[in-house]
Amino acid sequence: MCGIVGLFLKDQSLAPQLGNMLTDMLITMTDRGPDSAGIAVYGEESGGKTKVTLQSPNPKDDFASLAEELGQHLGAVVSQTDNDTHTVLDVPAGQFEAARAALAEIRPSVRIMSRGEMLEIYKEVGLPKDVAARFDISSLSGTHGIGHTRMATESAVTTMGAHPFNTGPDQCLVHNGSLSNHNSLRRKLRREGVVIQTENDTEVGAAYLTWKMMNGASLGEALESSLEDLDGFFTFVVGTKDGFGVVRDPIACKPAVMAETDQYVAFGSEYRALVNLPGIEDARVWEPEPATVYFWSHNDSPTTTEKAA
Amino acid sequence: MKDMDDQIPRTLPIQSATFTNPINAEIRRAAATGIYDIRGGGAKRKVPHFDDLLFLGASVSRYPLEGYRERCDTSVTLGTRFAKKPIELDIPITIAGMSFGALSGPAKEALGRGASAAGTSTTTGDGGMTPEERGHSSKLVYQYLPSRYGMNPNDLRKADAIEIVVGQGAKPGGGGMLLGQKISDRVAEMRTLPKGIDQRSACRHPDWTGPDDLEIKILELREITDWQVPIYVKVGATRPYYDTALAVKAGADVVVMDGMQGGTAATQDVFIEHVGLPTLSCIRPAVQALQDLGVHREVQLVISGGIRTGADVAKALALGADAVAIGTAALVALGDNDPKWEAEYQKLGTTTGAYDDWHEGQDPAGITTQDPDLAARLNPVEAGRRLRNYLKVMTLEAQTIARACGHNHLHNLEPEDLCALTMEAAAMARVPLAGTSWYPGKEGF
Amino acid sequence: MQTYDLEANGLRGLNATLQSQSTETNQTSWEVVNPKGSHAIAVGLDAPIEVTVKGSTGYYCAGMNQQATVKVEGSVGPGVAENMMSGQVIVDGDASQYAGATGHGGLLVIKGNASSRCGISMKGIDIVVHGNIGHMSAFMAQAGNLVVCGDAGDALGDSLYEARLFVRGSVKSLGADCVEKEMRPEHLEILKDLLDRAGADASPEEFKRYGSARQLYNFDVDNAAAY
Incomplete structure (x- = not known):
């Protein structure tokens, strides 16, 4: 409801x-x-890469040097943009399943919110105004949402x-x-x-x-x-x-x-x-x-x- | 050979436990009429109930209060969350919603008289508010039902509280076509229906669905009534945790939870007996929801469905309810199903204590009828006095128990004052099996 | 003309002010600005005042209205004029579902379209829709008149009681126990009066009348499929 x-x-x-x-x-x-x-x-669009939005109950520990470690697992360059409890990783196209498997191993407590070339999902418990503020949703640019x-x-x-x-x-x-x-x-x-x-x-x-x-x-x-x-x-x-x-x-x-x-x-x-x-x-x-x-x-x-x- | 036959032991006829005589009779009745059985009253099957709980009176570890001497309060205030004028009751036993239409005018008057004399509230039903009812009830709760029969803002503003009825214990999720409930002239006029037709009723409200809409409906009703009176939300017990939580989120002041033994309204027997939760089992989840949301005692919980005695009242309160509501018990106190009408019950093909065709309008006791001759059998002043006496007795009984448990207010009763006689009751009420510290589902064992 | 800024001054103040106008008031004309889709605007009124809402509203605008005339210069959300007793509610735009639900009296005019369940469980209210209405309209409608100058959606008049339904355009489907009925002179008269009062440019002769077949009034197992 x-x-x-x-x-x-x-x-x-x-x-x-x-x-x-x-x-x-x-x-x-x-x-x-x-x-x-x-x-x-x-x-x-992230230039042929797959955006993977992750959430963690413990972002400080989970997100520290995450792109680097994941990149080592995938043998590729991964970039990372943190946003409060969420972070968006850019992984090479076609490597999402490999990334999912690697994440389960190296960061078992992170949860995958979304993946896609353009899609990012941010969601949390709390009042909409607080959730929107913590992720600074109003600054996001896009074609639809x-x-x-x-x-x-x-x-x-x-x-x-x-x-x-x-x-x-x-x-x-x-x-x-x-x-x-x-x-x-x-x-x-x-x-x-x-x-x-x-x-x-x-x-x-x-x-x-x-x-x-x-x-x-x-x-x-x-x-x-x-x-x-x-x-x-x-x-x-x-x-x-x-x-x-x-x-x-x-x-x-x-x-x-x-x-x-x-x-x-x-x-x-x-x-x-x-x-x-x-x-x-x-x-x-x-x-x-x-x-x-x-x-x-x-x-x-x-x-x-x-x-x- | 003939002589031999006489010496062979015979197999005795054995009645099937599956195809019992009542079941077979019902099959024959359905085959003959093509219509399901409709009746009033709640579930008649045996379900775990308050009888399966016992109180642990005080002895040495705790000290009892002196009966009749040392104070044991019974008052309760309903609607403290948002309403400017919460309802203050002397006793935590209210009269549940029963419609004019289902009940006669004198019966509604008697309910008002009895409840007012005992310091508690009555409730309208499906069919609007009558002047008799308003006049004789010092505190009247106005039901807001899917049918909206007789609904109008003037009566709404005369009410001391508004009860949005989402469901009833006898038929949670139900509505549909209450066939066989014939509409009399005055009832037809109040409900804007053709007289003599079957009663049909909707299962959802006509202008909202779900808790997000309910929140807006509550806002509207508060705006119309100037935020003066409490708004209750009544549900039939099925998913008590979620339904209580959602009523709170939608903005209710009071949650009314009606178990499957409740119900004076007519509905399908199959619905009454096969849908819903026993009253005993819905209290703890409802209280848990209130506690999880931090509003236990701020949003009050009223429990109904099979409340009969002061012990039932005390047990419901001990499990966390703030008050109870009675329907069937109130009708019995007025004189329903009284043995003095046995000859007439026999003529109707039933017997004292089993009469439940309240919707057919032939009630020998003159309570659930619109027949003027039958209705005249009930003296509203005397019946009102009987109800008052009964309410007083229940209150005294509950106080007796509370004092024995060392409490100076009924609201201080708690689950730890109870133990259970059966595994079922222990599981449902989450109180230990008598003589143990264990109940099914409790961790650590 | 009194102007009330809903955004600046809040809903409670609006309804309290409008509800406190007695029948002898001389402040008979009110304008509500910045409604912004808010719910429960001008509910529970009980005086012959005129309220104009400058914009669109949310749920239950003019709910339980008595005597007052409420005009909405915009569209309305679910349940406009729900349970209206008397007076008039006029909507310039469209109405969402449940328009005029359970209304006992008065006149509701929707100049655009009405969505589903228009006139659900109506009990004496008159509703005139200049445009179309959605599915399940007049479900269990008990009394009053529903006039539709455009088309009606699925299951019109399902489980109907004694309300009269007049539709000028097509009816996608009739609900259980709703049938087309003969248009007699008295019906044309009722219809003409309603069209006039609603400012609808339509001729009564163009309409068809629908009503209850009354087959569900008393149970017959042979009709069980309709339940």
Whole structure:
């Protein structure tokens, strides 16, 4: 049960303000989710490298000379940018799995928040304003991003239980609602070899989409089939390297508001989240229909995995 | 050969433990009517209950208080978190929500009279607030239900507290179509429904879903009522830890937790008997949630569902509740299921103590009916006095126990004053099995 | 005209001020600026005053309204005019889900579109939507009139009681126990009056009327699939 925000820029001159705008939207949704907050930002592409965002409960020890040690393991140059409890590593393309294995050995207590060419995820327990401040989210630049404030229903209030959930390279998902078949689905997906780290219902939703895409579905197709296979109430906002998508369950009683101008497409659980966006007074504002997949992309000719449906 | 047959011992007929006579009768009834059984009352099956707990009175290690002489307070204040006017009750036993419609006007009046005389509150039900009820209740809690029958801001502002009903112990998650509950003229008018039809009701509120929306609904109700009165959130016990935590996060002043033995409202028998938690098992998780959020005693917990005696009251309070609510017990005190109506119960195909078709409007005791002749059987003044007496007795019983445990206030009862007679009760109440220091799930053993 | 800056002065002050206007007030005209999607704006009013909200609101704008006229120069969030008793609420833009939920009286006008569950469980309120309405509208609607100048979404009037539904455009699907009914002269009269009062440019003859088939009023096992 939560607040969701999302912002997809059409006008890249707004890119330096992305973090600022998302932070404002996120803080407005504090009432809907005071337990934890998180944000996923699609920033600069890292020149053929894979960005790996890590979190540690003990960053001082875990992050000390981490890039150096990991680089030695991988036999490559790894760079590192620390940000409070998180750090972003740039590892050579194609070496993410090797890096994951190495990290499990050299830094067993760090947790992987995200990986991708552009995606960075920052999330922690606490009020949205405090979470945004500790990572200085408002200074982040990017093309699009999504954020989440959490009122935990049945799973623990922890960093790992916070959204967004990274579901695959440059993919992430946030959720408002409550899934009612996530336990069975988690067991099934784990049998299929999908890594699911928490007892959180949303992570199962995210893992489900990843699993579908691993088996050849486009994001749009995966979202379509989620309408069949996920039981319960959900509004999902998903991010990909080039765009973002929205889907609501067929009952659609969790709130969702969207706004579109020449400059951006924005999503909020409530209109309140959108009120400070530039030109909102003249934006086209609407509510996404139930059981309907929406998708926006920066890519004029999206690949099959990017295309909606 | 014939002579031989007479000498062979016969196999006695054996009743199946699976296909019992009541089960077979129910199969035949379903086959004949095509409709599930609907009834009032909570779960009738035996579940672990307060009877499975005992108090450890004081002896040498602790000192008891002198009965009737040394002070043992019973007061409780509900709604201290945000409300400008919390409800101050003399006793921690309140009357649960039962609708006008389910109950007759005189029965509602009797509840108001009895509760007021005992210094406690009554609660409306699904169907709005009647003037009789408001007039006779010194403290009245107004239920805010999915149906919103009779809901209006004027009555809302007349209430001493507002109880947002998310669920009931008899049917957590339920609503649906309460077939067979016929609507009388006055009830139809209050509910804006055609008369004579079956009662249908929604399982979710019409204008919010989930705790994040609930927070905004609570804000609206507080704005409409000038932040004066407490706002309770009532849930049927199923996931007490999470539901309590979320009610607190949504801004409730009071959480009401209704176990599966609770319920005077009509619903499917299968729902009553197969959905929900025993009252005993939901208190500790709810209290744990309050403690984890640092609001135990700041957000009060009211427990209901099968509370019958002062011992039950004392046990619920010892496990961490701030107050209890009674429904069925109050109806019995008024005169429901009284043996003096046995002949009439027989005519209805039931017997004293088993009558639960409260929704059918034929209650011989004149309590759960809208029939004017039947309703006239209940004298609200006398019935109110009976309820007051019963509430007083329960309070005295609870005080007796509290004093024996050395407490000068019922609220000082604690889980360590209790032990359990059965493994089940020990596990659910998290108090040691009698004579041991162990309960199932306790670490270190 | 009194102006109240919601952002500067807060919600509590707004509602306390508006609620304290008695029926004999001479401060009959109020303007609320900077609503910024806030919830519970102008709720619980009970005086013949006129409140204009300059911008869009969040949940439950004009909730439980009595007597007052509340105009929103923008769009409204979920549950606008929920449980309204009397008076008028006029929305220039769109309405989110649950518009006019459980309303007992008064008139709610939405000049744009209304989302899902418009008029859910309505109990006597009149609702006129100039545009379209979403799915599950008039679910369990008990009394009153819902007028839709545009189209209706899925499952219109599911489990309907005695509310009247008038739709000019298409109906994606009817809910259980909701059927099209004959438009008689008295219905055209009701409709004309509502369209006039709502400033809707539509002719009553263009509408179809929907109501309860009353098949679910008393249980019949042969209808069990509809439950």
